[in-house]
Every structure is written in C-alpha cells, then in structure tokens.
Amino acid sequence: MSIEVENLTKKFDNKKVLDNISFSVKDGETLGVVGFSGSGKSTLLKIISKLTEADSGNIKTTENSDIAMTFQYSALFDFLDVYHNIAFPLLERREFKGKYSKNELKEIVAQKLKIVGLQGIENKFPSELSGGMQKRVGFARAIVTNPKIILYDEPTAGLDPVSSTLIEDYINQLKKELNASCIVVTHQMSTITRACDNVILLYEGKIVFKGSIKEFLEGNNPYTRQFITASIEGPMEIKSTT
Numbered sequence: 001m002s003i004e005v006e007n008l009t010k011k012f013d014n015k016k017v018l019d020n021i022s023f024s025v026k027d028g029e030t031l032g033v034v035g036f037s038g039s040g041k042s043t044l045l046k047i048i049s050k051l052t053e054a055d056s057g058n059i060k061t062t063e064n065s066d067i068a069m070t071f072q073y074s075a076l077f078d079f080l081d082v083y084h085n086i087a088f089p090l091l092e093r094r095e096f097k098g099k100y101s102k103n104e105l106k107e108i109v110a111q112k113l114k115i116v117g118l119q120g121i122e123n124k125f126p127s128e129l130s131g132g133m134q135k136r137v138g139f140a141r142a143i144v145t146n147p148k149i150i151l152y153d154e155p156t157a158g159l160d161p162v163s164s165t166l167i168e169d170y171i172n173q174l175k176k177e178l179n180a181s182c183i184v185v186t187h188q189m190s191t192i193t194r195a196c197d198n199v200i201l202l203y204e205g206k207i208v209f210k211g212s213i214k215e216f217l218e219g220n221n222p223y224t225r226q227f228i229t230a231s232i233e234g235p236m237e238i239k240s241t242t
Contacts, residue, residue, distance in 0.1 A: 116139050
C-alpha cells in the first residue's frame, strides 16, 4: 500500500476542515478527491505532502517514497529557464545535491521533457510558454526525482477542453511510467472520468462517498448524484460566502 490515511483530522479555528477521514491508494492507482470549495481537498494534499500538520491521525506511505506535488498554477520560478526549473530539486535538495554531473542533469531534464511532450525547450522561460505548457513543465519538475507518490491540485484549472484532455493523458502516462500512487483534486468531470480509478467525495470534512468511477457515475448515492448533476437541491448545502 503506497498511501494509507487513517482517522485524519484538521481544524482551523473552531472548524473541522477534515473530520476523522480514512482511505488508501495503491501503487499504480489514481484517486480523485472531489467536493465543494472549502471542503478540505487542498488541505488534505498539504498534509500528505507535509506542508501542513494534521491535528490527529496517521499517514503511512511505502518506505522511502518520494512525494511530488503539482500546483494549481504551475508554480514555476519566473526568473529561471525551463532547464533550471526542472533541475531545481536535484540541484537544491540535500539528498540529491552533487549526485549528478552537468551532463547527467541535462540528460535527466531532457528525458522528463520528452515524457511530457516538450522536447527542446530547456532555454525558454515560463513567460514564453502557454498555460498548458507551463503545467506540463510543472509535471516534469514533479517527476524529476522519480517519485512514487504524485499529488495534483486542480491540474486542469483554467485550461481549455483540448489542453485539459492533454493534461489528463499525461496524468495517466506518468502513473504508468512510475507505477506511482496519485491523488487528483479536481472539480472537472472529464478529469474524474478520464484520469481516476476511484473517487472520494468530501462534504463538511467527512467522506460521504468512496468507491470506483463506475459506482460514482452510476450509483444512487444522493451526494454523488447532486455533485454530478450540479444540482442546487440535495443533501449538500451550498453556503453563502457573504
């Protein structure tokens, strides 16, 4: 089992953003995490990636698993070219620093760019790339350490349908290349159906659905029905932000 989350709870002030949730993700499996805005999806990724601490509960991963995270808005360094953006973890992380020669680094970066279909752009800067290309460079940087766990936070946000399809294809490809366990936070139905094997639906910090894509799409769970049909009516209350 590559990721096992047990009884995870996180509070901000007096609000439980995550309330005693448990699930697991196997090697080579992609789990979609869906729910309304503010349901705890991104907080979950931050806890798994150790950017935030949980109040209680446990997260177990396969021993020595490297964890990579891609962000909603690529999070590339504007002042670095593509080569140095991708090589950054190998140049700066203590466990990789000095491990590779310059030629080896060039080969590794070129290989990762090839995987995401962007050969030969090492000298370009993020400002010279489209939004979809920036996301793919972000993917290449995420996988430069050959991680066994990849976390995606809204990977298709702000992209047109064709670019979204391309990103979804790369999520599937990277999972196969690395036999990685993947978690994808998304609102987009095409990403759920094309890139995920299983789904959990969060509402008010709890898991109100856990199951396969088929069960998610065809089952009679009132929470998934409301989410899929984008209905105002249902067990999930849409709270005012004002």
